[in-house]
Amino acid sequence: MDKKYTIKDIAKMAGVSKGTVDRVLHNRGKVSPTALEKINEVLNVINYEPNLIARNLKNTKVYRICVLMPDPEIDPYWYPCVNGIQDAITEFKAYSVIIETYFFNPESTKSFLTTNEKIIEKSPDAVLIAPLFHKETIEIIKQYDELEIIVNTFNNQVESSSIKSFVGQDLYKSGRVAASLMNLILDQGQIAIIHIDESVKNAVHMQEKEKGFRNYFEEKNLSDFSLTTLKLKYSNIDTKLPVFLEEHPDLKGIFITTSKAYQIASFLSSLKDRKIALIGYDLIEKNVNFLNQGLVHFLIHQNQKRQAYLGVSTLVDHFLFRKEIPETILLPIDIINVENASFYVS
Amino acid sequence: MDKKYTIKDIAKMAGVSKGTVDRVLHNRGKVSPTALEKINEVLNVINYEPNLIARNLKNTKVYRICVLMPDPEIDPYWYPCVNGIQDAITEFKAYSVIIETYFFNPESTKSFLTTNEKIIEKSPDAVLIAPLFHKETIEIIKQYDELEIIVNTFNNQVESSSIKSFVGQDLYKSGRVAASLMNLILDQGQIAIIHIDESVKNAVHMQEKEKGFRNYFEEKNLSDFSLTTLKLKYSNIDTKLPVFLEEHPDLKGIFITTSKAYQIASFLSSLKDRKIALIGYDLIEKNVNFLNQGLVHFLIHQNQKRQAYLGVSTLVDHFLFRKEIPETILLPIDIINVENASFYVS
DNA sequence: AACAAAAATGTGCTCGAACACACTAAAATA
DNA sequence: TATTTTAGTGTGTTCGAGCACATTTTTGTT
Incomplete structure (x- = not known):
């Protein structure tokens, strides 16, 4: 025994x-x-x-895993991912694995492609990609397929038989979760679904969330609510948002489909007379601050850190321990309010 | 490089x-x-x-880790823990580690002590204990200390310098989380805090949760609410609960501090005329069923499975990879409603 | 029966860390 | 000066899996 x-x-x-x-x-x-x-x-x-230890000892091959993701300096949404990858690097530094991160400009498909070429030059054994640009991703995946380089994706889902794995969240369901919470906060009134983003690259992301959100209200036949969609950019919040609020005097809640809830919260904090429920995404510092102030009611945690970590670690487990790479890992949709937030930030 | x-x-x-x-x-x-x-x-x-692989190869010592926990056949609350330990066994089966589980009867301190002796006979390198009985735990920890056997604990916190690690949840805070959710569901009315348990062993657990729950309402000065505490056993729910409900006609919400929310939900489902919000603990099947039926509003996920897994895996990491054993691991207080439950059950 | 070909089996080396042990050279003692 | 002590250094073996290669056994052919 x-x-x-x-x-x-x-x-x-x-x-x-x-x-x-x-x-x-x-x-x-x-x-x-x-x-x-x-x-x-x-x-x-x-x-x-x-004995896995003995088996691996003989294997002198050094595996190279390259991560391709947006530059967090440009979009801070991605900072947690860097931490997740750092965790993986620390955990696996004693093994024959090299993990390298490459940043591209999330506003530029060209940057995505050129950074990608840099990776191909390194001829890695596997790549982990945040496939922000759908069309371009399909292209480069072809290349990887020919070179027999394993492709994992995270954060954004792209359908392709050449992709071994996706780590992310069910965005549609997360929209439903947000809706269920909004329905709990409010009895009736107008609700706005606001997309704040500088580019269209996240369009699918945001749409899925909106679909889920709307679907919840439709399914439950909640006729006391009316839903409106608004698209904003950082540069026009100060002009467009006041107009929108004036046009919608009965607005009781806002669902922000990106991590930019703090921008709305920041604006609303100047309005003393209106009480509007806010639900957004991601535990970035500014959002958590407004959560603590009571201006944001709920945040949905997308756990990018763990997404990135799992994206890498499944690859390492595959190379080192011959574990199967799971096709999809859907992380739970964590509901965060002011009371449990501290346990999730890291 | x-x-x-x-x-x-x-x-x-x-x-x-x-x-x-x-x-x-x-x-x-x-x-x-x-x-x-x-x-x-x-x-x-x-x-x-x-190279950790090479280092470990030389080490032929087989580490023995014994887990001491309540018999899930007697209290199904503990089933997920068995799964968590099974996960650890599967993950580490290829390494020189033996993980053994020993069950005791959660109703009997004697069973706790005798099962414990069985473990000591096996002279393990470390034990992971669910220290249900405080006094007895302190006693046996002394023994382990003398034998230089590492002691990890999970689920229940016991203060002792001989304990290397605790994995669990902040119960007080989880009570606050429950309160914040209750406050969201209800505007006013009576709220009952119900402790359902067959024995007194979980007293501290339940009290901490109650404290946190009450503290939230006190701190926020929510005077539209009145809180009452009720202690029940499975055998007297059918007699005591109807009386209690009759005595509290304005009862709008119930917070159940154990995993037995389904017992209350089951009873309430027969009452058509009263709408009472329920918040409880743990994603056991019966609870999730009532969550899906809309009779339970929220469940707080204590993630026993992960508690047990982490309790074991930190020990394995310590022995095999010389990692430090973290003193305390507090798992996040996951808020579960019908929309996100499916991502947590496993 | 003699030999070649093929099949089956065994031997020995490698990986990197760890440590016992053997060895050399310099310092201390007789 | 001869001999012991000790500080310093190098060598060789071990762990278990994996695989190349050597060796043995069996089968097939003339």
């Missing part, structure tokens, strides 16, 4: 050499029926687990 | 033998100042990380 058996043990028990046992274990053939039976008999009795 | 250096590499670079490098790396002395300097020079330039 207790003992960890080795190939040598099995060989001795079956009365053969370890070479023969090895051939049986790996189906390498060249084994007589007699030997096969003897070894299988032993294998049926004991529970042999190859 | 890329290359993973080995002791042999360092030896060659410094012009010494690997034995000398080894002595420097482990401060084993018997090294001349000249050699020391040469080696340190090399070490300063390159970034040496000992």
Whole structure:
């Protein structure tokens, strides 16, 4: 029961050499029926687990994993991912794995493509990509496929048979979660779905969330509510938002589909007379501040840090420990309010 | 940058033998100042990380970790823990670690003590205990301390300098989270805090949650609410609960401090005329069913599975990879409603 | 029966860290 | 000066899996 058996043990028990046992274990053939039976008999009795440590020692190959993601200096949404990858680097630094991060400008498809070429030059064994640009992603995935480089994705889902794995969240469902919370805060009134983003790259993201949000209200037949959509950019919040608020005097709640809830909260904090419920995404510092002030009611945690970490660690587990790469990992949709926020920020 | 250096590499670079490098790396002395300097020079330039795989291969010691926890057959609350431990067993089966689980009867301190003796007989290297019984735990911890067996705890917190680690949740805060949600569902009215448990062993648990729950309402000066506490057992729900409901006609919400929310929900489902908000703990099947039916509004996820998994895995990491055992791991207080529940059950 | 070909089996080396042990050279003692 | 002590250094083995290669056994062919 207790003992960890080795190939040598099995060989001795079956009365053969370890070479023969090895051939049986790996189906390498060249084994007589007699030997096969003897070894299988032993294998049926004991529970042999190859020692992963010894197996890996022999493998001197250094695996290279490249991560391609937006520059967090340009969009701070991505900072947690860097931490997640750093965690993975720390955890696996003692193994024969090299993990490298490459940033691209999230506003520029060209930057995405050129940074990508840099990675290809390094001829990695696998890449983890945040595939912000759908069309361009499909292109580069073809290249990786030809070079037999494994492609994992995170944060944004892109359908392709060449992609081994996706780590992310069910955005539609997260919209529903936001809706269910909004429905709890409010009895009736107008609700705005606000998309704040500098570019169109997140369009699919935001739309999925909106769909989920709207679907919840439709499904429940909540006719006391009316939903409106508003698209904003950072540069025009101060002009467009006041107009919108004036046009919608009965506005009771706002669902912000990006991590920019703080921009709305910041504006609303100057309005003393209106009480508007805010639900947004992501535990970035500014959002958490407004959560603590009571201006933001709920945040939905997308856990980018863990997304990035898992994206890398599944690859490492695959290379080092021959674990299967799960096709999709959907992280839970964490509901955050002022009371439990502290346990999630890290 | 890329290359993973080995002791042999360092030896060659410094012009010494690997034995000398080894002595420097482990401060084993018997090294001349000249050699020391040469080696340190090399070490300063390159970034040496000992290969954990090779290091562990040499170590033939089989570590034994024993888990002491209540029998889930008696209290199903503990089933997820078994799964968490099973996960750990699966993950580490290829390493020189033996993980064994021992169940005790959660209603019997004697069972706790005798099962514990069985573990001591096995002379493990570490134990993970769910220390349900405070006094008895303090006693047995002394024994472990003398035998130099590492003690980790989970689920229940016991203060002792001999305990290396605790994995659990901040119960007080989880009570506050429940309160904040209740406050969102209700505007005013009576709220009951119900403790359902067969024995007194969970008293501290339940009290902490109640404290947090009450503290929230006090702190916010929510005078439109009145809080009442009720203690129940499974055997007297059907008699005591109807009486209680009759005595409290304005009861609008119930906070159940244990995982037995389904018992209340089950009873309330027969009452058509009263709408009472329910908040409870734990994603056990029966609770999730009532969540889906809309009878339970929120569940707080204590994530026992992960508690148990982490309790074991930190020990394995300690033995195998010399990682430090974190003193306390507080898991996040996950807020679950019908929309996000599916992502947490496993 | 003699030999070649093929099949089956066993041997031995590698990976990197760790440590026991053997060895050399310099310092201390007789 | 001869001999012991000790500080310093290097060598060699171990761990278990994996695989190349050597060796043995069996089968097939003339």
